[in-house]
Every structure is written in C-alpha cells, then in structure tokens.
Amino acid sequence: MQLQNFSRHPCDHHLTPIWARAQPSPPISNNEKEGWMSNYQKKLQSDQLNFTPHLPFGVADMELRFAVCSGLAALLVAVWAVRILNWAFWKPRRLDRALRSQGLRGSSYRPISGDLKEMVRLTEEARGKPMPFSHAIFPRVSPFFERAAEAHGKENKVTFHWMGPNPRAVIADPDQIREVLTNKTGEIGKPKINYLLKYFIRGVLSQEGEKWAKHRKILNPAFHIEKLKRMLPAFSACCDELVSRWDEMAAKGEEIDVSVEFQSFTGDVISRSAFGINFEEGRKIFQLQSEQTVFIDGSLPFAHIPGFRFLPTRINTRMKAIDKEVRGILLSIIKKREESIKSGTAKNDDLLGLLLESNLQHLREHGNAGLTTDEVVEECKLFYFAGQETTSLLLTWTMVVLSMHQDWQERAREEVLQAFGKEKPTFDGLSHLKTVTMILYEVLRLYPPIMGQRRQVFKSTKIGNVVYPPGVLLYLSALQVHHDPDLWGKDVDEFKPERFAEGMYKASEKNAFFPFGGGHRVCIGQNFALLEAKLALCLILQHFSFDLSPSYTHAPNVVLTLKPQHGAPIRLRRL
Numbered sequence: 001m002q003l004q005n006f007s008r009h010p011c012d013h014h015l016t017p018i019w020a021r022a023q024p025s026p027p028i029s030n031n032e033k034e035g036w037m038s039n040y041q042k043k044l045q046s047d048q049l050n051f052t053p054h055l056p057f058g059v060a061d062m063e064l065r066f067a068v069c070s071g072l073a074a075l076l077v078a079v080w081a082v083r084i085l086n087w088a089f090w091k092p093r094r095l096d097r098a099l100r101s102q103g104l105r106g107s108s109y110r111p112i113s114g115d116l117k118e119m120v121r122l123t124e125e126a127r128g129k130p131m132p133f134s135h136a137i138f139p140r141v142s143p144f145f146e147r148a149a150e151a152h153g154k155e156n157k158v159t160f161h162w163m164g165p166n167p168r169a170v171i172a173d174p175d176q177i178r179e180v181l182t183n184k185t186g187e188i189g190k191p192k193i194n195y196l197l198k199y200f201i202r203g204v205l206s207q208e209g210e211k212w213a214k215h216r217k218i219l220n221p222a223f224h225i226e227k228l229k230r231m232l233p234a235f236s237a238c239c240d241e242l243v244s245r246w247d248e249m250a251a252k253g254e255e256i257d258v259s260v261e262f263q264s265f266t267g268d269v270i271s272r273s274a275f276g277i278n279f280e281e282g283r284k285i286f287q288l289q290s291e292q293t294v295f296i297d298g299s300l301p302f303a304h305i306p307g308f309r310f311l312p313t314r315i316n317t318r319m320k321a322i323d324k325e326v327r328g329i330l331l332s333i334i335k336k337r338e339e340s341i342k343s344g345t346a347k348n349d350d351l352l353g354l355l356l357e358s359n360l361q362h363l364r365e366h367g368n369a370g371l372t373t374d375e376v377v378e379e380c381k382l383f384y385f386a387g388q389e390t391t392s393l394l395l396t397w398t399m400v401v402l403s404m405h406q407d408w409q410e411r412a413r414e415e416v417l418q419a420f421g422k423e424k425p426t427f428d429g430l431s432h433l434k435t436v437t438m439i440l441y442e443v444l445r446l447y448p449p450i451m452g453q454r455r456q457v458f459k460s461t462k463i464g465n466v467v468y469p470p471g472v473l474l475y476l477s478a479l480q481v482h483h484d485p486d487l488w489g490k491d492v493d494e495f496k497p498e499r500f501a502e503g504m505y506k507a508s509e510k511n512a513f514f515p516f517g518g519g520h521r522v523c524i525g526q527n528f529a530l531l532e533a534k535l536a537l538c539l540i541l542q543h544f545s546f547d548l549s550p551s552y553t554h555a556p557n558v559v560l561t562l563k564p565q566h567g568a569p570i571r572l573r574r575l
C-alpha cells in the first residue's frame with residue numbers, strides 16, 4: 001500500500017496517520033487524477049477483500065477504533081444529556097403532576113434554581129427592615145413561607161415549593177407532622193447532608209436505621225434525668241462564673257450583649273458536663289468548633305461545586321486542620337478516660353463517662369458491637385453542635401422576652417426567691433418551678449431555636465391524604481405551627497406563659513408544640529437543655545433585674561437557627 005497515494009485524496013484525510021498527512025503533495029493533473037481515482041477504487045476494493053495491515057494499527061482497524069470511540073462518546077453524551085434533562089425538567093414535571101393531581105398547591109417550577117432566588121430575595125428584603133416589638137415574627141423570619149401560605153390558601157396546611165429541581169412539601173398540620181416523625185418504615189428519612197456539615201454531625205443526628213438505633217440506645221442512658229442530676233455541680237460552676245462576670249459589668253454600668261455571653265456560657269456547660277476534669281481541653285474544642293462554624297457558614301454557597309472541597313484553599317486547609325486538632329484532643333481525652341475506667345479510678349458523672357459506661361454495658365450484652373473510638377469522637381463533637389447554640393438561643397430569647405414583659409420577670413423572680421431565697425437551686429427544687437418552666441415553654445413556642453425539621457421521602461408514602469413519591473423533600477414547620485391562630489387562638493402572637501399551666505404537651509389541644517422535634521428522633525438533650533436553662537435563669541433572677549438597652553433592635557433572623565440579627569444588648573441592675 002502506497003501511503004503517498006493514499007494521502008493525496010482529500011476525503012481520506014481522516015484515515016491517514018498524522019505523520020503521513022504532513023508530507024507535501026505535488027499538484028495533480030486531470031489524467032493523473034483519473035488514473036489515481038481508478039487505482040484508489042481498486043485498491044480500496046482489494047483492501048476490503050484482502051486486508052493485510054502494514055502498520056502497527058491498520059487503517060481499517062483505526063477506522064473501527066475511531067468509530068467505536070466516537071460511538072461511545074456519543075452514547076456517554078446522550079446518557080448525560082438524558083440524565084440532565086431528567087434531573088432538570090422531566091423528573092420535576094413528573095413530581096409536580098403527582099402532587100398537583102392529589103390537590104396539593106404550590107409554586108410553579110422554574111428550571112434548575114426553583115424558588116431559591118425568590119427565597120433569598122424575600123429574606124434579604126425582610127432582613128433590611130427591623131420589626132416592632134412584637135412576637136408576630138413569622139412573616140419576617142420566613143417571608144417565603146408566609147407568602148406561600150397567602151397564595152395557596154391559609155386553610156391549606158400543606159403547600160409545596162422548589163428547592164432547585166426538588167419539590168419540598170411544607171407541612172404545618174400537627175397530625176401530619178406527627179405521622180412523619182413517628183414513621184419508622186424507612187420510607188421517610190433525613191436528607192443527605194453536605195460534606196461541610198459532616199464536620200459536625202456525623203453522629204446520631206444524621207444516622208439512619210440500625211446504626212441510628214444502636215447509637216441512640218447507647219447514648220440514651222447518659223441523658224437520663226437521674227444521670228443529669230450528677231451534672232448539676234458542673235452547670236452550677238458555669239453559672240457562678242457567669243454571675244460574677246456580669247456582676248462586674250453591671251457595677252461598671254456596662255450593657256451586656258447576652259447573645260454573645262450565652263454562647264460562651266453554654267459552650268462552657270457542654271465542656272464541663274461532657275468532659276469533667278478535662279474541662280480545659282473541652283474548652284479548647286469549643287473554641288475550635290466555633291472557628292469551624294464561621295468557616296462552614298462562609299463555605300456553604302460553594303458546597304455544591306463538585307470537587308470544591310479538595311481545592312487547597314486557605315479555608316479548606318484550615319477546616320481540615322481544625323478537624324484534625326479536635327479529633328486529636330478528643331482521642332487523647334477518651335484514651336485517658338478509658339484507662340481510668342479500666343483502673344477503676346474514673347468518676348463517671350460527665351457525659352463522656354456515662355457514654356463510655358453505657359458502651360461497656362452494651363458490649364457486655366451484645367458482644368463486640370459497641371461504639372468504636374471514632375464513633376465516640378463523633379458523638380462528642382455532636383454534643384457541641386446540637387446542644388450549645390440551641391440552649392444559648394433559648395436563654396437569649398428568654399432574656400429579651402422577660403425584658404419586654406417586666407410583669408412576668410417579676411413573677412418568675414418571686415417564684416425563685418420563694419423556692420430558694422438567695423441559696424443555690426437544688427435539682428428537686430428546679431423540677432418543681434412552675435412559672436419559670438411555663439415561661440421557657442412559651443419562649444420556645446414563640447422563638448423555637450430550630451424552626452423545623454427536614455426529611456426526605458425515599459419510598460412512596462402516604463401522609464394525610466397525599467401519596468408522596470420518592471424524591472420529595474419534607475419540611476415540618478414548627479415555627480408556622482407555633483404561630484398558627486387556628487391552633488392557638490387569636491392571641492397566638494401574645495406572650496402568655498399561662499398557656500402551659502397544664503404542662504408541655506397539654507398547652508394546645510392539637511399537639512401543636514414541638515420545639516424538640518418528636519417521635520423516636522425527639523431531641524435526646526431536651527432535659528439537659530431545660531435543666532441548664534432553668535438553673536441559669538434562676539441565678540440571673542436571684543442576682544439581677546434587667547431590661548432592654550435602647551440600642552436593642554428587634555430583628556429575629558434565621559442563619560440555620562433563629563438568632564437576634566443585631567444581638568441582644570441588655571441593661572442589668574444588681575439586686
């Protein structure tokens with residue numbers, strides 16, 4: 001086969017190896033062209049009939065390879081195109097039809113971004129305006145949900161909107177919420193979390209199925225009310241530090257931003273009650289975790305970019321370093337503790353000790369099936385994430401609300417002074433406080449630190465009268481239920497702790513109160529949080545009276561949790 005002849009045909013350029021194409025061709029006369037044409041056709045026919053390769057890869061072989069590769073590439077592109085079309089258009093349309101055909105009302109799908117832009121726009125608009133001193137916070141905090149409720153009929157307690165290409169049903173009907181929270185079939189579960197949140201919540205909060213059940217079973221005893229009794233001295237030590245710090249500030253006439261103060265107070269409480277004698281190391285973990293939260297907040301907008309986490313940016317590198325350091329500290333605390341348990345010198349009256357004790361018990365009962373050291377590390381990290389900010393916000397909003405309602409502040413103080421005078425509150429005394437407990441519940445109703453729970457439908461499931469197909473996201477809106485006049489009456493937005501005179505769950509006929517979630521995944525730390533909040537509030541009421549600083553702006557705002565946008569400056573007077 002003459003390569004030179006071959007390469008002179010303009011149409012077979014693609015068949016010619018690149019090094020052969022580069023050879024310069026002399027001009028071709030007409031005769032030469034005809035002769036060449038017939039030669040070429042003959043050659044081609046004989047090649048087809050009697051092919052013998054002269055090169056490592058023959059031309060026909062290469063043609064075949066090229067065709068196969070092009071075919072595969074085209075197939076890949078087609079598969080991806082179908083996937084993208086399905087993700088961005090067909091699946092949303094199918095789900096939209098499935099929901100609407102059952103009478104559910106919601107926004108129309110806008111390809112790819114869904115309602116996210118509108119949500120951000122409305123939230124930004126609401127954040128720009130402070131609100132009057134009122135507890136009707138739902139329109140400011142969740143302007144999109146408020147608008148959706150108006151648009152689709154307030155009587156409809158379920159609507160849906162679009163989180164990108166995924167429909168999300170917002171459920172504000174207490175019975176349906178209970179159905180979801182008590183569903184144990186595996187049809188509904190927690191949505192996947194992104195890699196950033198995994199820095200904090202790899203433990204029981206995000207697990208499912210048997211793994212969750214095992215972790216929860218081992219953790220439960222550590223949070224039992226009787227065990228919490230043993231932690232009261234740790235809580236008390238943190239309260240003493242808080243009161244003496246505030247004492248000094250009040251003496252100087254300084255205002256106190258209680259939102260900042262309670263952040264470090266609740267961080268200290270977790271450090272002391274989780275790690276006992278290793279409290280200082282616990283404090284270091286808290287500082288590192290707080291730094292991590294700032295980086296995570298800043299990185300969330302980039303979390304969806306594939307591979308972003310692997311880029312060696314300054315923040316990514318720091319986040320990994322923090323994670324490593326926290327792990328290192330925790331591993332060393334756990335190791336020391338395990339050794340002291342073995343030698344029988346450990347005093348298991350902190351969360352870690354109780355957790356390790358319960359783990360050993362589980363091992364004895366179930367053989368080699370307890371938590372690994374890594375899993376204990378993850379659970380310890382979770383205590384900070386789940387228990388610190390939430391309790392800090394409960395205390396912050398309680399101070400704000402009691403500053404607005406001086407009559408209730410007085411009533412609470414009377415009760416505390418009657419029960420304990422100026423003495424340290426006792427565990428039993430705290431569990432008998434009625435007014436203080438009612439106040440905390442009413443604050444949790446009006447300002448729930450966690451405003452709702454997220455779930456995802458994994459297998460077709462019926463909730464109320466609607467069958468939800470897989471892929472639908474669910475949002476159980478505690479804030480909306482807590483502020484619903486149909487459930488709480490026309491005075492829903494008034495601060496009326498007497499609603500809870502009969503206890504936590506008797507307040508609303510319709511079980512419309514769930515600041516700690518519900519069902520089998522109800523907050524494991526609710527007794528811990530309430531005990532801590534009661535004790536802190538008692539000590540504050542014993543020592544100070546307080547009101548809002550003139551610089552306070554009422555601006556409840558959501559950044560994962562419900563926070564005061566401009567802090568909570570309070571004026572204290574020593575009693």
Ligand code: HEM
Binds near residue numbers: 204526
């Ligand atoms: C006022 C304070 C608190 C509030 C409002 C609160 C709220 C909640 C809510 C709503 C859930 C359910 C989440 C869901 O179903 O998706 C939850 C779960 C959880 N909370 Fe709390 N929490 C508080 C304090 C604490 C404390 C102090 C701790 C631990 C020290 C804690 C540890 C947990 C854990 C581990 C879970 C996951 C339970 C599971 O999935 O089995 N929480 N919390």
